[in-house]
Amino acid sequence: MQSINQIVELPLFAEKNIALVIKREDLLHPFISGNKFRKLKYNILAAQAEGKNTILTFGGAYSNHIAATAFAAKEKGLKAIGVIRGEELENSWQQNTTLQKAHEDGMQLKFISREAYRQKEEEHFIERLKNEFGDFFLVPEGGTNNLAIKGCEEIITQNDKEFNMICSSVGTGGTVSGLINASDPQQRIIGFSALKGDFLKAEVRKMVKKENWEINNDFHFGGYAKVTAQLVRFINEFKEKTQIPLDPIYTGKMMFGLYHMIQHDTFVPGTKILAIHTGGLQGITGMNSILKKKNLPLLHI
CATH class of the missing domain: 3.40.50.1100 (Rossmann fold)
Structure with a gap:
């Protein structure tokens, strides 16, 4: 496209x-939208090739990446989990248009503190998420990895x-x-x-x-x-x-x-x-x- x-x-x-x-x-x-389409293209294909049926990623309250990942996963028949920065959003996310749309598109939202969010790239933190949600294909915050660069x-x-x-x-x-x-x-x-x-x-x-x-x-x-x-x-x-x-x-x-x-x-x-x-x-x-x-x-x- x-x-x-x-x-x-x-x-x-x-x-x-x-x-x-x-x-x-x-x-x-x-x-x-835009670069998120490019970044997710090969990540989605890699998840499917690895037989993963769940995408997990990270983002803030109004994240374009969260919104795009939710829809892309839905479009490809995959589950999506969004780890969201800011535990205070847990009681108000329904008033947030980005998070509401992601939820409507089937994304499961997990809200964590900003302190915990800073650990998002650490192995022990990822292991805890796997213990909670089972196996998943990990896409980093913002979607940037080698597969994303290939798409861009x-x-x-x-x-x-x-x-x-x-x-x-x-x-x-x-x-x-x-x-x-x-x-x-x-x-x-x-x-x-x-x-x-x-x-x-x-x-x-x-x-x-x-x-x-x-x-x-x-x-x-x-x-x-x-x-x-x-x-x-x-x-x-x-x-x-x-x-x-x-x-x-x-x-x-x-x-x-x-x-x-x-x-x-x-x-x-x-x-x-x-x-x-x-x-x-x-x-x-x-x-x-x-x-x-x-x-x-x-x-x-």
Whole structure:
């Protein structure tokens, strides 16, 4: 399955002689959105090949990965278990649109404390989960592993070789690693970090061998899942002008960063940029509930 490339026509881009195209990975599937579709593809096939009938994974309250895994497992006739960060959600998850949808799609939810959640990669913790739930195929938080990277390598097609720059948001590093692996040496890959801190470069370096990439840490807006009124206004205006919705956690921040860089002549005239829309639109409803509590402007749905 392939996504479509959509040209973005805005006055700034014409003024600076920059061609920007968005690869609409958000349109790949109505419920298994964007990079989650890519990351889960080979993980699901591996689970089936190993004869596993249950997928277990991890995520937060509004996790795109949790929502996508629940539906993907249901679609393939597999059971799904979601280990959710935040034991306080156990009594209120029915008011959370992401978790409610995952539950409706058949996912069993297990809520644990943030302290316990930090042990999610430790062997003794995984063994305790196996004692509780029986055998399962483990997919890590965010879905990033070698199988996920293999899937994300398929985002780039032969037709995308014309672009000088390929840009993506970065969370766990799996998507941008797949893009780097699939890129040509003359292409430059820019990953826009959605997280505060400078650790993602080291994480990506573990997963790739090429050197034609960089991680931009300037547009995280305070860290993971942090959103400002400025970012909300940008996303709403971008949608109004282009008819392309952006999510506030990942792609919205990437696009804000790209727009800012084009404004400030970071790219030479004539540059052709391909920006990957990694999906995540299901989280907008949940984000709006948070923005409303903080008396901030809401994202247009």
